[in-house]
Amino acid sequence: MSTILVVDDDTGVRQILREYIELEGHRVIEAPNATSARKALAQETVDLIFLDVMMPGESGTSLCHCIKDDPECQGIKVILITGFEGERAWSQGLRSGADIFLIKPVNRQRIKVLLEELLSPESRR
Amino acid sequence: MSNLRGALDSISLTDVAQLLHVNRKTGMLQVNSGKVSGVLYFSSGEVIHAETVSSRGESAAFEILEWVSGRFEFLSTQVSVPASIRRTVPDLLMDSARIHDSRKRLNSIFPRLAAVPWPTLPAPQLLEGLKLFVEERRIVPYFDGYLDFQDVMAASGQNDVAVLQAASILKAAGRLEVLEPDAYLTVTPLKSSLFKKGDHLELPKAVEGWWTALDPYRGGVRNVRMVWPKGPTVERVEFVTGLADKLVAIPRELMQAWGLTEGAHVKLRPAPQLPSAPSDTLFGALS
Numbered sequence: 001m002s003t004i005l006v007v008d009d010d011t012g013v014r015q016i017l018r019e020y021i022e023l024e025g026h027r028v029i030e031a032p033n034a035t036s037a038r039k040a041l042a043q044e045t046v047d048l049i050f051l052d053v054m055m056p057g058e059s060g061t062s063l064c065h066c067i068k069d070d071p072e073c074q075g076i077k078v079i080l081i082t083g084f085e086g087e088r089a090w091s092q093g094l095r096s097g098a099d100i101f102l103i104k105p106v107n108r109q110r111i112k113v114l115l116e117e118l119l120s121p122e123s124r125r
Numbered sequence: 126m127s128n129l130r131g132a133l134d135s136i137s138l139t140d141v142a143q144l145l146h147v148n149r150k151t152g153m154l155q156v157n158s159g160k161v162s163g164v165l166y167f168s169s170g171e172v173i174h175a176e177t178v179s180s181r182g183e184s185a186a187f188e189i190l191e192w193v194s195g196r197f198e199f200l201s202t203q204v205s206v207p208a209s210i211r212r213t214v215p216d217l218l219m220d221s222a223r224i225h226d227s228r229k230r231l232n233s234i235f236p237r238l239a240a241v242p243w244p245t246l247p248a249p250q251l252l253e254g255l256k257l258f259v260e261e262r263r264i265v266p267y268f269d270g271y272l273d274f275q276d277v278m279a280a281s282g283q284n285d286v287a288v289l290q291a292a293s294i295l296k297a298a299g300r301l302e303v304l305e306p307d308a309y310l311t312v313t314p315l316k317s318s319l320f321k322k323g324d325h326l327e328l329p330k331a332v333e334g335w336w337t338a339l340d341p342y343r344g345g346v347r348n349v350r351m352v353w354p355k356g357p358t359v360e361r362v363e364f365v366t367g368l369a370d371k372l373v374a375i376p377r378e379l380m381q382a383w384g385l386t387e388g389a390h391v392k393l394r395p396a397p398q399l400p401s402a403p404s405d406t407l408f409g410a411l412s
Contacts, residue, residue, distance in 0.1 A: 085222070086222060089222075090218060091219055091222075094215040100140065100147065103139075109131070109136060113144075114140065117147075118147065
């Protein structure tokens with residue numbers, strides 16, 4: 001079982017992601033913003049983060065940069081989620097250092113495949 | 126990971142490409158859109174080559190990454206193809222997004238690929254003061270008032286974005302009109318007689334009036350390109366009175382040869398002067 005941090009200011013999105021992730025047998029921690037996410041990261045060992053781009057306060061992109069620059073967070077996979085598509089969104093997402101840039105909508109199958117592949121032993125090597 | 130497979134309506138190819146990149150996979154990502162198929166070749170997580178039925182290299186990769194339905198399967202295997210793509214997966218995905226954006230913008234300007242672009246200025250002045258890439262300049266001569274955008278793509282070997290981009294620059298400068306000269310008509314047998322040879326098609330005068338009101342065809346229409354499910358042909362045409370507006374009269378021998386029956390529906394548009402070669406040669410390569 002892995003521990004997944006879901007960071008999104010939308011309660012509904014967090015609930016749906018929690019449901020999908022728990023169905024795959026993993027543990028979920030929720031954070032409504034970047035500040036709470038930082039606290040959770042300081043207290044818990046996290047394997048993967050679902051991170052929304054657009055949040056009040058610090059953006060998901062900014063938090064992603066910090067996580068990827070932090071040696072203590074090395075090995076944590078980050079999936080950056082956005083509702084926007086197009087060149088600008090991709091540019092922002094891909095340059096944030098996220099492992100996967102995900103454009104909504106999400107569905108259970110998509111989450112299942114992402115978890116299987118990103119949490120596989122060969123992915124963690 | 127060697128068995129990564131699924132349907133594109135549940136996970137996108139951009140997700141799959143990113144996963145293969147993160148996991149530094151080597152192998153073949155086979156994709157079938159339902160209509161066409163293609164392969165992206167990965168080496169240590171980077172796309173090094175791509176192939177579809179119609180293209181290879183980067184253009185094939187961009188084509189495949191646009192597919193949103195169908196199925197995919199990744200086969201973990203050694204790949205021994207020459208590397209034709211040298212950019213990283215993130216760069217490839219970003220360019221793919223850029224092309225996607227361009228296509229959306231261009232499709233809003235030119236919603237129909239069956240439309241015919243027609244430059245309103247002669248060649249020397251047409252490009253004066255306009256910034257076009259070399260590839261775009263090569264496309265412009267195909268805008269002849271007879272070829273539609275799809276024909277231009279086939280004849281020039283360029284994709285829809287390149288062709289429409291060239292057209293959009295001319296249109297923005299007020300130097301291009303877009304025509305829709307296709308007439309959808311119903312086949313009726315041409316009655317030949319002792320005084321009338323059956324070596325041409327006949328169309329109603331009303332169609333001639335409509336076509337010759339359009340700039341490229343003001344000088345008159347002597348040939349038409351006819352398209353039906355079994356193929357295109359270019360034939361000589363005569364415009365007659367007494368033929369109902371929605372009919373095209375075709376000699377029985379030709380109907381038989383082309384597999385057309387009375388009442389069948391065909392699409393016609395003006396065609397340039399026939400070369401001396403037999404029919405079909407002019408547009409055969411464009412069908």
